[in-house]
Amino acid sequence: MTALAFASLDLTDYAASLNAQLQGRNAEDVLRIAIRDLFPRQIALVSSFGAEAAVLLHLVAAVDKATPVLFLDTGKLFDETLRYRDDLIDRLSLSDVRVLTPDPKLLSAQDDAGTLWFRDAEACCRIRKIEPLARGLKPFAAWINGRKRFQAATRQHIPLVEADGARLKFNPLADWGPAEIEAYFIRHDLPRHPLVAQGYPSIGCAPCTQPVAAGDDARAGRWQGADKTECGIHVSTLPSSSPRDEE
Template identity: 50%
Template sequence: MREALRKIDIIDARPAFTQDDADALNERFKGVETSTMLKTLFDERKLGEVAVVSSFGTESAVLLHLIASVDRTIPVTFVDTLKMFPETLEYRETLIKSLGIKNSNIVQPHESVLADKDANGLRWSFDPDGCCEIRKVEPLKRAKSGLDSWISGRKAFQSVTRNNIPRFEIADGLLKINPLGDWIKDDLEAYFEEHDLPRHPLEEQGYLSVGCAPCTSKVLPGEDPRAGRWRGWDKTECGIHEAVTPLPGADDDGTNDPIF
C-alpha cells in the first residue's frame, strides 16, 4: 500500500519552479539559438503545463512562428479585453491559420465584473490601471491558474522599462520564459522577411505596439515602440508583466534544488 501511494505521489508531482531553476536555465542556455532552446525545452518535457500568451500584436508572429515550428500543439492564449482593434482579431485568425496552430484559446473578462466595475465601458478614460486589472490581468490570471510555466513575447528593446529581460524568470510562482528577451528590432525584421510572415494590418499606419483600441495611438518618429500605449498617462505596462494595485474589494487569492 505504501509503495502504491509513493507511485501516486510521483505521478501527481508537478514542477515547483524556483529562482534557482531560472538561474540555472539562464546559465544553461546562454548564447544558445532561440529555436534550439525551445526545441530542447519541449523535447525534455520538464516545463509541466505550459502555454504561450500572445497579444497578436505587431511583433507576435515571430514568437508564434518559432513555437509552431517546434510544436504546433503548444497552447496559445489570447486575452480579449473586448476593447481590441478589429484588425487585431482578424490578425489572430490569420496567424492561427497560416502557422497551423492547433491549440488556440481566448479568455475574456467576466460579464458580471464588467457590469459591476465598468458598466459604461469608459473606465479606461479615468482609471487605466483599474481597467487593465479587470479586462486583462484578472482574465489572464484565470488562464494561468492551471499552468506551471508560460511563454511571453517581451523584448528588452521595446522600452526603457523593459531593459535587461532574462530568458527565464519566476513570476507569480510560475516559470516565465522570454525567448525573445535579447532580440533587437533588426532581428525581428530579418525573421519576418526570412519567413515571409504576415504583418499586423495597423503597423503600416504607425501603430508600432498595439493594445486596446482606446489606449493605443500612433508612434511618432524618434519615439520608442511603446510610446503610443496609454499616451498622456504615467503608465507603461498593463499589469501582466508588472504589478498593478488591485481594485478595492478585489479578491486576493524554503528552497529547492533546481529542476534543470
Template identity: 50%
Template sequence: MPLDGRTQTLNRRFRNHSATSVMEHALTKLDHIALVSSFGAESVVLLHMAALIDRKVPVLFIDTEMLFAETLVYQQDVAERLRLENVQVIRADRARLFEADNENLLHLHDPDACCALRKTEPLQTALRGYEGWITGRKRYQGGQRAALDFFEVERPADALPRIKVNPLAHWDTADVQDYIIENRLPRHPLVSKGYPSIGCAPCTHPVAPGEDARAGRWKGQDKDECGIHFLDGKLVRGTTAAE
C-alpha cells in the same frame, strides 16, 4: 530543485544560445506551459517559432473586447496560416464587466483598473492551470524589460510560483523584422499605419518617426505596462513600478 535555482541554471546554460533553442526547451522540457500572445505587431515571430516545434501548444489570446477590429482579423489569419491547433480566447467574466465597467468607459478615468479588469484578471485565472508561460518581451523595449533573462520566476499573489520564459529577450527590432521577412510571415495591418506596438483601441495611438516603439501606448499618461507581469508578487504597472 527550487524554481530560483532552476532558472539560474537555465540562464547559465542558455546564455549563448538562440531564441529557437530557448523556445524548444520550453516546449519540450518544461511541463504544463502555455504561450501568451496579443497577436500584436511582433507576435507572429514567437507564434511561428512555436508552430515549428509544437502546433498543439496552448496559445492564450486575451480579447479585452476593446481591441482593434484589425487585431481580431489578424489573430484568426495567423492562427490559420500557422495551423495552430490550440488557440484559446480569454475574456473577462461577464458579471465582473457589468459590475465594474458596464458603460465601457473605465479606461477614460482609471486605465490601470481597466487593464486589470479586462486583461490581468482573465489571464491570471487562465494561467492557474499552468506551471509556466512564454512571453514575447524583449530587452530593447526598455523600462522593466531592460534586464530580462530568458528564464524568470514569477510569484503571483494568489497562485503558486511559475516559470516565465522570454525567448526573444535579447532580440532587437532588426532581428524581429529580419525573421518576419525571411519567413514571409504576415504583418499586422496597423504596423504600416504607424502602430509599432498595438494594444486596445482607445489606449493605442500612432507613433511619430523617431519616437520609442511604445510611445503610442497610454500616450500622455504615467503608464507603460498593462499589468500582466509580476514583480515580487505584485502587479507591475507604470514607470514607478518598473524602477
C-alpha cells in the same frame, strides 16, 4: 517534470539556474527545451497577436503546433487585431488557441458603461487583462511571452527565464532587436499586422493605443499622456493558483 517535483523547487533559484544554462542558446533552442523537455503539456504561449507576435508564434509552431496559445480578448481590441489573429491561426495551423475574456460580473460591477479605461486605466487592465490571464494560466507551470529588451526602458534587463509567482516565465526573444525581427518576417514571409504600416509599432487596446512618430520608443503610443507603461501582467505577480498549489 512532474507536478510534485515542480512544487518542491525554489523558483527563483531554478530560474537563475536555467538562465545560466540557456545563455548563448538561440530562441529555437530555448523554446524546444522549454516546450519539449522541461514542461511538456505544462506550458503555454501568451500572445497579443500584435505587431511582432507572428515571429514568436511561428517559432513556437515550429516546435509544436499544439502548444496552447492564450489570447486576451479584452473587448477593446482593434478589429484589425482580431482579423490578424484569425489569419495567423490559419497560416500557422495553430490547433489550441484559447480566447480569454473578462468576467462579465466584474465588467457589470466595475465597467458597465465601458469607459473605465478613461477613468482608471490600471483598474481597466486589471479586470480586462490581469484577472482573465490569471484564470487562463491556472493549468500551467510555465509560460512564454515575446517581450524584448529594446522595446522600452522598463524592459532593458529582462532575463531569458524568470520566476513569476508560482510559475516560470520564458522570454526567448529578450535579446532580439528590430533588425532580427524584420529579417525573420522576411525570411519566413510572415504577414504583418495591418496597423504597423499606419505607425503602430506596439498594439494593445484601441482606446489606449496611438501611432508614434518615427524614432520614438516603440511603446510610446501606449497610454499616451499617462504615467503608465505596462498593462500589469509583466510587472506584478499574477494572483492565481498553479499546479504547485494543488499538491
